[in-house]
Amino acid sequence: MIYGVLAGFETPEDLLRAIKKIRESRFTLFDAYTPFPIEGLDEALGIPENRVGLVALGGGACGATLGFGMQWYANVVAYPMNIAGKPDFSWPAFIPVTFELTILTAALFGALGMLVMNGLPRLYHPIFAVAEFRRASKDRFFICIEAADPLFDVFRVRSFLESLGAMDVREVAFETE
Amino acid sequence: MAEHTYASVTEKISGDVLSRPIQRLWMVGAICGFILINLLLFSVSWLFFRGIGIWGVNVPVAWGFAITNFVWWIGIGHAGTFISAFLYLMHQQWRGSINRFAEAMTLFAVACAGLFPLLHLGRPWFFYWLLPYPDTMGLWPQFRSPLVWDVFAVSTYLTVSLLFWYVGLIPDLASLRDEARKPWQKVFYGVLCLGWRGSAGHWSRYQSLYMILAGLATPLVVSVHSVVSMDFSVAVVPGWHSTIFPPFFVAGAIFSGFAMVLTIGIPLRKYFDLEDFITIHHLENCAKLLLVTGWIVIYSYAMEDFMAWYSGDIFDRYIQINRAFGDYSPAFWLLMTCNVLTPQLLWFKKVRTHVGALFIISLFIQLGMWTERYVIIVTSLHRDFMPSAWFKYHGSFWDWSTLVGSIGLFIFLFILFVRILPSVAISELRELLHKSRREEFK
Numbered sequence: 001m002i003y004g005v006l007a008g009f010e011t012p013e014d015l016l017r018a019i020k021k022i023r024e025s026r027f028t029l030f031d032a033y034t035p036f037p038i039e040g041l042d043e044a045l046g047i048p049e050n051r052v053g054l055v056a057l058g059g060g061a062c063g064a065t066l067g068f069g070m071q072w073y074a075n076v077v078a079y080p081m082n083i084a085g086k087p088d089f090s091w092p093a094f095i096p097v098t099f100e101l102t103i104l105t106a107a108l109f110g111a112l113g114m115l116v117m118n119g120l121p122r123l124y125h126p127i128f129a130v131a132e133f134r135r136a137s138k139d140r141f142f143i144c145i146e147a148a149d150p151l152f153d154v155f156r157v158r159s160f161l162e163s164l165g166a167m168d169v170r171e172v173a174f175e176t177e
Numbered sequence: 178m179a180e181h182t183y184a185s186v187t188e189k190i191s192g193d194v195l196s197r198p199i200q201r202l203w204m205v206g207a208i209c210g211f212i213l214i215n216l217l218l219f220s221v222s223w224l225f226f227r228g229i230g231i232w233g234v235n236v237p238v239a240w241g242f243a244i245t246n247f248v249w250w251i252g253i254g255h256a257g258t259f260i261s262a263f264l265y266l267m268h269q270q271w272r273g274s275i276n277r278f279a280e281a282m283t284l285f286a287v288a289c290a291g292l293f294p295l296l297h298l299g300r301p302w303f304f305y306w307l308l309p310y311p312d313t314m315g316l317w318p319q320f321r322s323p324l325v326w327d328v329f330a331v332s333t334y335l336t337v338s339l340l341f342w343y344v345g346l347i348p349d350l351a352s353l354r355d356e357a358r359k360p361w362q363k364v365f366y367g368v369l370c371l372g373w374r375g376s377a378g379h380w381s382r383y384q385s386l387y388m389i390l391a392g393l394a395t396p397l398v399v400s401v402h403s404v405v406s407m408d409f410s411v412a413v414v415p416g417w418h419s420t421i422f423p424p425f426f427v428a429g430a431i432f433s434g435f436a437m438v439l440t441i442g443i444p445l446r447k448y449f450d451l452e453d454f455i456t457i458h459h460l461e462n463c464a465k466l467l468l469v470t471g472w473i474v475i476y477s478y479a480m481e482d483f484m485a486w487y488s489g490d491i492f493d494r495y496i497q498i499n500r501a502f503g504d505y506s507p508a509f510w511l512l513m514t515c516n517v518l519t520p521q522l523l524w525f526k527k528v529r530t531h532v533g534a535l536f537i538i539s540l541f542i543q544l545g546m547w548t549e550r551y552v553i554i555v556t557s558l559h560r561d562f563m564p565s566a567w568f569k570y571h572g573s574f575w576d577w578s579t580l581v582g583s584i585g586l587f588i589f590l591f592i593l594f595v596r597i598l599p600s601v602a603i604s605e606l607r608e609l610l611h612k613s614r615r616e617e618f619k
Contacts, residue, residue, distance in 0.1 A: 031376045031377060032377040033374055033375050033377075034375055034380065035187075035352075035375060035604065036604045036605075036607040036608040037380040037383070037384050037608065038611075041377050041381075042381050047381055050381050050382045052385040052386050053385055056386075070309055071309075071320040074317035074318065075317065075320050078311075078315070079315065079317040079319075081319060090321060093320060096323075096326040096329070096400070096404055097325070097326055097329045099400060100326075100329040100330050100397075100404075101333070103333055103396070103397050103400075106389070106393055107337045107340055107341075107389075107390055107394075108340070110386050113382075114344075114382045114385075114386040117382055118379050118382055120371045120372055120373065120379075122371075123367060123368065123371070125374060128374075134355040135355070136374070137187070137348070137354075137356075137373075137375060138355065138356070139183035139184040
């Protein structure tokens with residue numbers, strides 16, 4: 001069983017050109033791995049708009065409602081106290097804490113959402129078994145065509161990737177024997 | 178930057194962490210920090226044993242060093258997130274090489290700041306009474322008090338800054354994992370980077386999150402010191418009860434924070450030979466921001482005096498005159514020298530591009546900002562409305578030892594940080610390199 005075939009490119013431009021060719025050849029299951037975010041990569045791969053923003057918005061909305069509600073409960077229902085004759089429900093004074101809690105929950109939800117949707121933490125992945133992949137966090141731009149792709153055929157994919165000018169084309173095994 | 182490649186940038190910064198031998202200078206710094214931490218621990222133990230009577234505070238000056246130190250540290254902690262978040266939203270690319278250590282500085286400064294209100298509680302073991310939870314006493318915090326807002330503002334600021342810093346570190350930790358040679362390093366950085374692979378989907382969500390955190394952190398920075406300033410301005414004490422306090426405090430915070438960026442950045446770039454990344458251009462930009470925020474602070478000083486005069490309030494007028502010519506006039510004139518006169522040297526390009534001069538000016542500004550908070554707190558409190566309540570305050574030995582000890586804690590944490598984590602954002606440098614190349618290509 002193999003996971004896919006990995007190919008490295010020297011520059012982001014080479015990577016984008018290769019991705020265009022791969023899509024033209026009707027492969028659907030492949031991913032790119034880069035040392036830094038590259039403009040235009042999402043469009044080239046056809047990655048849909050992500051939902052991190054929505055998750056953060058939802059978290060912020062929860063924080064705002066629950067935070068404001070908590071203060072209302074604390075100072076109006078559970079422990080009302082006369083402070084300088086102000087009404088118990090003096091809501092403008094509750095705004096700073098509501099604001100802080102909104103920011104806090106939005107940031108926490110956003111960060112957790114990013115990790116969960118990215119499938120992290122996941123310390124092991126078959127692709128780490130390829131020694132050359134260490135350069136994906138340094139100066140190499142990789143493409144991996146996955147074996148689950150309906151058009152996948154090891155020999156065809158290998159020679160196809162080589163024809164695109166890939167540097168080192170390697171098979172990614174599921175497990176190292 | 179021009180002669181660097183993706184590989185050389187990565188190897189340089191990660192090599193400083195992974196394979197650089199421990200040098201004598203680092204050891205000296207670490208030992209100094211460690212000794213001062215012990216001074217802090219000793220002072221705090223004695224404080225817990227005897228109570229806050231060992232400090233110089235007494236009614237009406239109940240807010241001596243502890244609150245001065247709190248406001249000073251949290252102010253210093255403002256530049257890191259300001260650089261990371263606000264300058265990121267403004268597409269200021271020069272932030273790329275200074276944001277990481279500035280964020281670390283923020284975290285450590287907020288950690289130092291957080292100590293003081295707790296130590297100042299009198300019965301610090303009941304600190305959790307500040308948190309809203311259903312307890313058997315049926316007691317709840319009183320949310321109309323800025324002191325309670327402070328708890329939420331500071332803890333949110335610490336959490337969000339930590340998150341922002343850690344999220345920024347993830348791709349760099351992956352670089353360290355891949356560059357590591359020793360097994361323990363591979364495991365340590367491998368676990369910390371959570372298995373980051375740098376796939377296109379990873380980066381897409383990562384960048385969205387980074388933008389969102391920047392957008393959230395920018396108003397947060399402004400809110401935190403505004404809330405801190407409301408601890409003062411909501412009170413009716415003369416010299417505190419003023420609407421200018423929130424913007425005045427925020428400007429002062431960013432002023433002292435950028436000074437700290439210089440205080441730390443200048444030795445850091447020298448020690449790690451980072452002159453290619455933290456260039457004189459970066460230092461000059463920080464100096465310009467010092468000048469700008471310095472002038473906002475000067476304007477606030479002038480407005481305080483003007484409003485005291487214009488309001489016709491005798492207490493406010495008296496406080497302003499008393500600050501300049503009363504018992505604490507030496508502190509006031511020290512503050513004027515450090516915060517008003519010294520930054521004016523930065524008008525000259527020769528000074529802005531002179532590393533040694535910048536370092537000394539930054540130290541003067543730290544001193545000036547500490548003195549500013551001291552003057553605001555002590556002069557207003559020691560002359561209350563009634564002369565029968567007048568009091569003269571001085572910090573005791575334990576006040577000083579706690580302050581110096583907290584500086585030691587900051588130094589020690591920072592000195593550990595530069596050995597364990599990359600002090601410059603590697604993935605952002607690679608991206609900058611890519612962008613600058615593309616521009617040449619065009």
